[in-house]
Amino acid sequence: MSQPQTLVIKIGTSSLSESTNGKLALSTIAALVETLTRLRYQGYRVVLVSSGAVGIGCSRLNIQERPRKMAKKQAVAAVGQGRLMRVYDDLFSSLEQPIAQILLTRRDMIERNSYVNIFNTFQELFELGVIAIVNENDTVAIDELKFGDNDTLSALVASLIEADWLFILTDVDRLYSADPRVFPTAKPITLVNTEDFAQLEVNAGNKGSQWGTGGMATKLSAARIATSAGVRTVITQGKYPENILKILQGEPIGTQFEPASRGERARKRWIANGLVPLGKLYLDSGAVQAICQRGKSLLPAGIIAVEGNFAAADSVQLCNQQGEEIARGLVNYSSSEIEQIKGQQSAKIASVLGYLTAETIVHRDNLVIKDT
Known part of the structure; x- marks a missing residue:
C-alpha cells in the first residue's frame, strides 16, 4: 500500500482578509476549510500554515495599520491568534474535522532535538487524522531568529515533514514575469523546472499587502527552499482554495515548480534549511x-x-x-x-x-x- 501524500498549504493575509479593512474574509476561509477537510477524507495528510494573526488583532483592536514596533506587533498577534484559531475551530468542527495548533520559532528549528520532536509530533497528528495549523509564535520570536514571513515558514515545514506538495495561496493566480497589476504586458509562467529555476528572471516585488509581510520575492525564495528539499511547489490564487483539488487531479492551474530529487538525509536538510x-x-x-x-x-x-x-x-x-x-x-x-x-x-x-x-x-x- 502506497504512503499517503503529505500536503502543506500556506495561505496569506491578503487572501484571509478584506483588503479595505483587514477584517476576515469568511467566505474564503469557509471554502478553505471545506477543501482541506475533503483532502483529509481522500487520504491526504494536511498541514495548514496560516497567516493573519496580526491583521486580525489589528481589526479587533481597531488599529488602522500594521504595527512597526516589535513589542506592539507581538501583543497584537497574541490578540489575533486566539481569534483566528477560534474561527478555524468553529468551521472545522462543523465538518467534524479535528485540528491542532502548532506555534513555531526559528529557535525550534535550530535545536536538533527540538527539530526531531517537531517531526515526530506531526507524524502522530497525521496518524490521528488531525489537520495541523501552523504559525510563527510572534509573541515570543525575536528579530534575529524570526522566519520573517510565513512563505519561508511553510517551506521549512514542508522540508521538515518531507511533504510531497507545498501550495502557496496568494492574491494572484500564478507567477508572472512582473507584477501584472503594474505591468499589463507581464507574461504568465505555468511551469518552472529545476534547470530553469536558477536562471529565472522575474521582477518580483518584496512588498506584500497592507496587512501582510510577504511579496512574490518571498514566495520564490520559499519555492527554492521547498523544491531543493524535494517538495513540488505551487503558487496559485488564494480566493479559490478549491483549485487545490483540481491541481492534484492534473489541471494546469497556477505556477508549478518541479522538485529536485530527494537524495539528502533529514539531517542534511536540517543543516541546509533549519539553521541560521x-x-x-x-x-x-x-x-x-x-x-x-x-x-x-x-x-x-x-x-x-x-x-x-x-x-x-x-x-x-x-x-x-x-x-x-x-x-x-x-x-x-x-x-x-x-x-x-x-x-x-x-x-x-x-x-x-x-x-x-x-x-x-x-x-x-x-x-x-x-x-x-
Missing part, C-alpha cells in the same frame, strides 16, 4: 573544487578568511573568493580557533592550538552543497 548561519568562511579555489566536485571535507589549508563570531558546532556559510555561497555546514572549531589555523595543514592544528579536536574544519557528513 552565524558566520562565513572564505575558501581558495582548490578547496571549492574539492568540496563541490570531489565531495571532500573542508580542511584548514583551504581557508583564506573568517567572518563572524561563532562557536564549534555552529552553522556557517562556505564562500568562494568572490563571496558567493557554495555550501554550508557545521564547524568543528570556533571562529577564533579557525582564525589561528586557517591556511595551515591539518597536521599543524595541535601545535598551533595546543590540542586537536578534529582534522577537518567541516566534515563532509555535516556539509551541504548549495544548489546552483
